[in-house]
Amino acid sequence: MSQVYLNGAFMAPQDARISPMDRGFLFADGIYEVIPAYNGVLFRFDEHLDRLERSLREVQIINPHSRAQWQALCEDLIARNNGGNISVYLQISRGMAEKRDHAFPDPPVVPTVFMMTSPIAVPAADSPDTARGYGAITRDDIRWARCDIKSVSLLPNSLLRQQAVAAGAAEAILLRDGFVTEGSASNVFIVQSGTIITPPRSHAILGGITRDLVVELCHQHGLPLEERELTETELRQADEIWITSSTKEVVPITTLNGHPVGQGQPGPVWKALAHHYVRHKRRLCGLD
Incomplete structure (x- = not known):
């Protein structure tokens, strides 16, 4: 029990x-x-x-x-x-x-x-070469102004996630004043022309532990990364979109608002990062 x-x-x-x-x-x-x-x-x-x-x-x-x-x-x-x-x-x-x-x-x-x-549950990143992608929708960020605090006040997040579920999607990616903040329960990365981009730490996003690990792994393995403001236009035109969280790790988003992201399947940069992530996790947790 x-x-x-x-x-x-x-x-x-x-x-x-x-x-x-x-x-x-x-x-x-x-x-x-x-x-x-x-x-x-x-x-x-x-x-x-x-x-x-x-x-x-x-x-x-x-x-x-x-x-x-x-x-x-x-x-x-x-x-x-x-x-x-x-x-x-x-x-x-x-x-x-x-x-x-x-x-x-x-x-x-x-x-x-x-x-x-x-x-x-077994995360997508555990099998990078066979993982399937997931869908996401975009929604206005209706949350309070201190999203950097991991507060139990999660009603706006729940409402936004439920809209994603109702649309058959895995996550709602949130927009504020034309910029991406994060997901309802995740951080957001995109890939554009080989460069990984993620919004910087601020009061508008929760400083994700998995987000930070992805940033570290990018630096360690020479994957081009920019931490900067990410526009809605860049999100919609991205070659790849990922979301990250502690229990789901690094998840490839292959449709956005019903439209394919890039080729409509997990992209090569995500696969490379996922391999690095899994090796790091297995080494630290004695899974090798």
Whole structure:
């Protein structure tokens, strides 16, 4: 039976209880992180913890654990759920207050910590030479102005992703003032004339851990890369489009709004990057 973690205890999911007075429930006053593990080994753990700590600082929630404690909790939860290829979801809310008030509780209350796991499906990048492509649609970016914080306030993202699902697509790629920001739950890359282009880090996008790894791999292997503003026109005329996330890794988008991207199949630059990504992951997680 699977187990989750809540406020100091491991338990069955059906036994987990959180008060309706918790500010995560009332205000979406919390942050989250998703950390993949392969072969039971946490992947890019330090980078995920960097982002978690930054999100907590930005919303002024006290970090309830040290790094060593977070790692021990993640590894314990993975072991209790049989290891393998699995993702760990961490959510930290500001905690339960005695009354509903927009202002933070004073004195501060104890944060609520919830953790669970989910199996990771085999990513497209694991088989670069036989992978199929996926569809995406474009939509206006209707989210708030601090998308760099990994907040649990995800209603706009959910609405946008549901529009993609309703259109038979895998993702909604978001546009703001004529520029690409990111996907509803991913970062975006394109390839144009052999050069890889991705929007730069800013308040308009979440600093993706997989995004950053792709940037590192491009530099390591001499793949031309530009981090700069990406226009809607460039997106529509791209030879290749990719989206990245921690659990789906690097996904080729082969149709955009129902029209083929490039040749309508995963492109050669994506295949090259995917091979580098898989080798890196396998080496770090003992999968060779």
